[in-house]
Amino acid sequence: MAAIIFASLLSTALGSGLHARLDDGLARTPQMGWNTYNQYNCFPNESIVHENAQALVDTGLADFGYRYVTIDCGWSVEDRLPNGTITWNETLFPQGFPALGQFLHDLGLLFGAYGDSGILLCGSPPNQTGSLYHEDIDARTFAEWKVDALKYDNCYSDAAENYPNVNYAPSTSPHPRFANMSHYIQSQDRPILFQICEWGIDFPALWAPALGHSWRIGNDIIPHWRSIFRTLNQAVPQMHFAGPGQWPDLDMLLVGLDSVLSVPEEQTHFSLWAVLKSPLVIGAAIGGMRAESLDILGNKDVIAFNQDALGESARLRRRWSDAGYEVWSGRLEGGKVVAALINWSDEERELTLDLPDVGVQFAGGLRNIWRGKRKSDVKTSYTARVEGHGVMLVELSDTLPVGKYPSEIFAHTNGESTTFSPVYAITSSREYTLNITFSQPPTAKNIFVTTSATRSPVxxxxxSGASSISALVPLTAGSGNTITIKGAALISFIHLAPPVPIYYPATQNTTLAGNTAPYSCPSAFCHPTGSKLTNLDTNSTATFHIPSTTSGSKYIEVDFINNEVAFDSSWGWGSNSRNLTIRVNDREPVRLEVPLSGQHSELSGPGLGWYDSGRLGVLTGGWKVGGNEVVFGNEGGEGGFSAWAPDLVGVGVYD
Incomplete structure (x- = not known):
């Protein structure tokens, strides 16, 4: 049996994420504003900008921080002026861009312009000149117009292929073109926010922070609910790169666009963009927007999560693909935690957030933001109704770390017995380490510990004089456990730690069927084993032979690799996910839609991003004492999910 004990290696694999950054004082928190594109496409004009800018002020949205007003594609013309400078379309902008900038500045807003690193702007034809080979003069021109921000796009840029409009697999990296414009932008005598928009095709998180203040993580958002899931799956391997001055851009908001998203869907969309620290850029017309959408955009609490000074993005913590919900969370300034539970089902239902899934055992205060409710002294879990496609967005304060149970919060005493509840267990196991800390040193004696998982006391x-004592105790997966300690002196608190998982590499002692095959990766990749299984299609399986000391439900952590980025397919049903099923001993399989894991360039990085591991945990049932067959595959992949499972690196089992 190939099995090794392992500790969590995910942080080591990812690194700190804070690469060399452009540190000029701008975008210490994610930028906020309004952009013409989502509502008006490449057909802006002066009246449109005036009306929406005024509406930002009149509705109070500007006071919330929405200050950058950006004119996207469609503002320019094909030919440059005789002196080589770009110019605006005088029919659409009769007063000109300098006057437009002054208008915005007089309102207390900031002037955002749009350019392109190719020979034409996106949205051509009719052709509008781009900045390729004219970066110096264009940067000076933007500065002369008193532009405060530049969104810089990636159309018509591949000279080797005669400048196609869009090329998701260009012959060379876009990096040098963006670096060139960044150099000239930084050379101007005014600060200009630089927004890199190369659609995530060269994993810009590795190089964009040194050049600009934000970078688009992927392809354009499309006006459909399914675009939210696709974008979040692409965000997963990038969120540790976020920090003051460097923000992963999930693209402009759909909130307020007519007949696109329901109110709960808009709340989910806005919440996740906020807690992932994406720039918040309104894409809908402000005037005439429904009141519910304006309220969403103006929610002070959600904006505060986005603008939190700590600058830490939320991460994906758990995903229940079969049940249709998932949990994201991140730290906030002042020791607080924000958590978002997304209900992917189209039906309203009651859902439970287990606080240990977000690193918390107890919260002295909980605020359910969209429900407008507060709760004190939340122990172990919180349950609330969540609308179809809606989100449970909560702020947790005065928290205790997972596994710590103070007596004054979790215990009640009856005679010589002290019972702690509710106690959370991530997996069913006999190997939980229970540490009991006494309020005063006891005299030498025996104490007896009974849990809800067994009738036999330990x-x-x-x-004599011990301040604490430890033992192994059994618990059942879930948040309904109790621990009773009989015969102890006064107890200050208990601490519980789950079993250390046993790790099983996918390429060792597994039974393979179909097309799946082992693959050896270069050194330092396919973490932590250096190898993986590939070609897990709908007719292929990998069977692990895993012993267990207990029956019931086991939590496992799957190390996977997926870099099937939805570029062309993003306009349809591309989701950036792959479908993985896990069947234990012929029980019904558990399905997991795994997100992207790649953290290198799809163009030229090591393995084109297919050497980079991700990790997700899932609870699986059907385990028995002794040998177990755990079958990984892609059952149902032909029925609408991805035809391929992710590459499989290994699995850690909490037994």
Whole structure:
């Protein structure tokens, strides 16, 4: 049996994420504003900008921080002026861009312009000149117009292929073109926010922070609910790169666009963009927007999560693909935690957030933002109704870390017995380490510990004067456990730690069927094993032979690799995910839609991003004492999910 004990290696694999950054004082928190594109496409004009800018002020949205007003594609013309400078379309902008900038500045807003690193702007034809080979003069021109921000796009840029409009697999990296414009932008005598928009085709998180203040992580958002899932799956391997001055851009908001998203869908969309620290850029017309959408865009609490000074993005913590919900969370300034539980189902239902999934055992205060409710002294879990396609967005304060149970919060005493509840267990196991800390040193004696998972007490001999004592106890997966300690002196608190998982590499001692095959990766890749299984299609399986000391439900952590980025397919049903099923001993399989894991360039990086591991945990049922067959595959992949499972690196089992 190939099995090794392992600790969590995910942080080591990812690194800190804070690469060399452009540190000029701009975008210490994600930028906020309004852009013409989502509502008006490449057909802006002066009246449109005036009306929406005024509406930002009149509705109070500007006071919330929406200050950058950007004119996207469609503002320019094909030919440059005789002196080589770009110019605006005088029919659409009769007063000109300098006057437009002054208008915005007089309103207390900031002037955002749009350019392109190719020979034409996106949205051509009719052709509008781009900045390729004219970066110096264009940067000076933007500065002369008193532009405050530049969104810089990636159309018509591949000279080797005669400048196609869009090329998701260009012959060379876009990096040098963006670096060139960044150099000239930084050379101007005014600060200009630089927004890199190369659609994530060369994993810009690795190089964009040194050049600009934000970078688009992927393809354009499309006006459909399905675009939210696709974008979040692409965000997963990039969120650790976020920090003051460098923000992953999930693209402009759909909130307020007529007949695109329901109110709960808009709340979910806005919440996740906010807690992932994406720039918040309104894409809808402000005037005439429904009141519910204006309220969403103006929610002070959600904006505060986005603008939190700590600058830490939320991460994907758990995903229940079969049940249709998932949990994201991140730290906030002041020791607080924000958590978002997304209900992917189209039906309203009651859902439970287990606080340990977000690193918390207890919260002295909980605020359910969209429900407008507060709760005190939340122990172990919180349950609330969540609308179809809606989100449970909560702020947790005065928290205790997962596994710590103070007596004054979790215990009640009856005679010589002290019972702690509710106690959370991530997996069913006999190997939980229970540490009991006494309020005062006891005299030498025996104490007895009973849990809800067994009727047989565990006897522990306590040395005289000991301040604490440890033992192994059994627990059942879930948040309904109790621990009763009989015969102890006063107890200050208990601490519980789950079993250390046992790791099984996918390429060792597994039974393979169909097309799946082992693959050896270069050194330092396919973490932590250096190898993986590939070609897990709908007719292929990999069977692990895993012993267990207990029956019931086991939590496992799957190390996977997926870099099937939805570029062309993003306009349809591309989701950036692959379908993985896990069947234990012929029980019904558990399905997991795994997100992207690649953290290198799809063009030229090591393995084109297919050497980079991700990790997600899932609870699986059907385990028995002794040998177990755990079958990984892609059952149902032909029925609408991805035809391929992710590459499989290994699995850690919490037994």
């Amino acid at each position: 006897r522990i001999s306590v040395p």
